[in-house]
Amino acid sequence: MLEKRIVVCLDVxxxxxxxxxxxxxxxxxxxxxxxxxxxxxxxxxELVFYDIMASAERRKIxxxxxxxxxxxxxxxxxVGGGISSREEMREVLLAGAEKVSxxxxxxxxPRIITDGASLYxxxxxxxxxxxxxxxxxxxGYRVVIxxxxxxxxxxxxxxxxxxxxxxxxxxxxxxIDADGTRGGYEIELTRVISEGVGVPVVAxxxxxxxxxxxxxxxxxRADAALIASMVHSGDFSxxxxxxxxxxRGIPVRVT
Amino acid sequence: MANTIAVLDYGAGNLSSVQNVLRHFGAxxxxxxxxxxxxxxxxxIFPGDGEAAASMGELRRTGLDEALxxxxxxxxxxxxxxxxxxxxxxxxxxxxxxxxxxxxxxxKRFPRTQGxxxxxxxxxxxxxxxxxxxxxxxxxxxxxxxxHSYYPVPANVRHSAAETEYxxxxxxxVAARNMVAVQFHPEKSGPVGLRLISNFxxxxxxxxxxxxxxxx
Numbered sequence: 001m002l003e004k005r006i007v008v009c010l011d012v013x014x015x016x017x018x019x020x021x022x023x024x025x026x027x028x029x030x031x032x033x034x035x036x037x038x039x040x041x042x043x044x045x046e047l048v049f050y051d052i053m054a055s056a057e058r059r060k061i062x063x064x065x066x067x068x069x070x071x072x073x074x075x076x077x078x079v080g081g082g083i084s085s086r087e088e089m090r091e092v093l094l095a096g097a098e099k100v101s102x103x104x105x106x107x108x109x110p111r112i113i114t115d116g117a118s119l120y121x122x123x124x125x126x127x128x129x130x131x132x133x134x135x136x137x138x139x140g141y142r143v144v145i146x147x148x149x150x151x152x153x154x155x156x157x158x159x160x161x162x163x164x165x166x167x168x169x170x171x172x173x174x175x176i177d178a179d180g181t182r183g184g185y186e187i188e189l190t191r192v193i194s195e196g197v198g199v200p201v202v203a204x205x206x207x208x209x210x211x212x213x214x215x216x217x218x219x220x221r222a223d224a225a226l227i228a229s230m231v232h233s234g235d236f237s238x239x240x241x242x243x244x245x246x247x248r249g250i251p252v253r254v255t
Numbered sequence: 256m257a258n259t260i261a262v263l264d265y266g267a268g269n270l271s272s273v274q275n276v277l278r279h280f281g282a283x284x285x286x287x288x289x290x291x292x293x294x295x296x297x298x299x300i301f302p303g304d305g306e307a308a309a310s311m312g313e314l315r316r317t318g319l320d321e322a323l324x325x326x327x328x329x330x331x332x333x334x335x336x337x338x339x340x341x342x343x344x345x346x347x348x349x350x351x352x353x354x355x356x357x358x359x360x361x362x363k364r365f366p367r368t369q370g371x372x373x374x375x376x377x378x379x380x381x382x383x384x385x386x387x388x389x390x391x392x393x394x395x396x397x398x399x400x401x402x403h404s405y406y407p408v409p410a411n412v413r414h415s416a417a418e419t420e421y422x423x424x425x426x427x428x429v430a431a432r433n434m435v436a437v438q439f440h441p442e443k444s445g446p447v448g449l450r451l452i453s454n455f456x457x458x459x460x461x462x463x464x465x466x467x468x469x470x471x
Contacts, residue, residue, distance in 0.1 A: 001379065001380065001420055002375065002377050002378070002379045002421055003377060003378045003379060003380075003398060005377050005378065040445070043445075045377075045378055070271060070272065070275050071275050071278070071279075074272070074275070074276060074279075074442060074443060074444070074445055074446075074448060074449055075400065075443055075444070075445050076400060076443050093269055094269065094271060095271065096269075096271040096272060096275060098269075098272070098443060120268070120269075121268065121304050121305060121306075122374070123304060123374060123376065123402045124269075124304075169374065169376070170376065195370075198367070198372055198373065199372060199374075200372055200376050200377065223372070223376075223377065224377070253378045253398040254398070255445060255446065
């Protein structure tokens, strides 16, 4: 039976991770490669790196980071954040990432999804989508871009379906309303999108406790759940979260 | 014969993860699309993501199809991964493609039924049907990372070395004499995947499939 994936997200700025409190004593805080290796050893199923800040040297540093992670971490990982050209996709994939994710750039020019999928295969192309509750939209959710700052005219479900058609192989669905609250995923949004598309959906935004993952798998029908601060803070461990889910009948990978 | 592993490069996706694992084990390897390099090697890794028709087209164009056939016939060991576990069969449903025919059988697509998401993407458990040197020390039911829309159906059930459930039960690994091929990605499957690759590196390439069929 296909297992539910637990994905850890690392926010990287100029080659350094921006959150990582619990690592203070044992690894170089802020080194994404060290943090990735640690999570790998603890049994994480997948990693996501978001490059959250642009700088002149960003691309070079990013490629170097991806390469060093790929040398030590033998599970899939994806890279996103500001990727807007085929050339950037190629660099990241050749450096060893399994997938690249596109977000605002795909809203502005959806062709990047088609181009990426035809060059590298749909399995490499992830649509990152930020959505906000909005009763004016048919699905009840509006797509927002630029990290939530810019609203678009797109309905979340319609955009998810369009992206699937264009060739996206997976959707990482982030709720702007829930993001950073640690109060739980936006279940309704996750369910609407997950049931509305034929590709896997990774729920994101709001994870604070293992119960939140249980709920987003059971009720939100997510294929995977993205977590960040609940493990970066040291409040919960990967093993503890997996034990909790397994005891409640959710299939998760045992390592 | 050089004691080198040839990793086939025929335009089918990203080879960097396979290379990273081989480096991790300090294995001597070359990434190549030249039949002459294949001929000189002691083992072959046939990786790849992608599409059967394009992959077969590229193998024919480069002459790697014939190189693969004669390498296989020579008895040297081969590890197929993902698309390399598909085009070794006789035929694929993917764009109705005639394949290498090293193992008799078909490659079929997962049905789009009852909310079954295709591709099959993520970690899923693998049940080995018999003991094999390449699976030694990998616990029964271990999870491996999959990403594929098509799966192999060996004509002869004894070539099915492992099974996985996704909508239906399919052969997630096949073994035939000097060849092992896996539908999942051992290079992306954490410690159990590393173990499988390390087993392949130390395998002598000999396996008595008739004996194993009797065990199963």
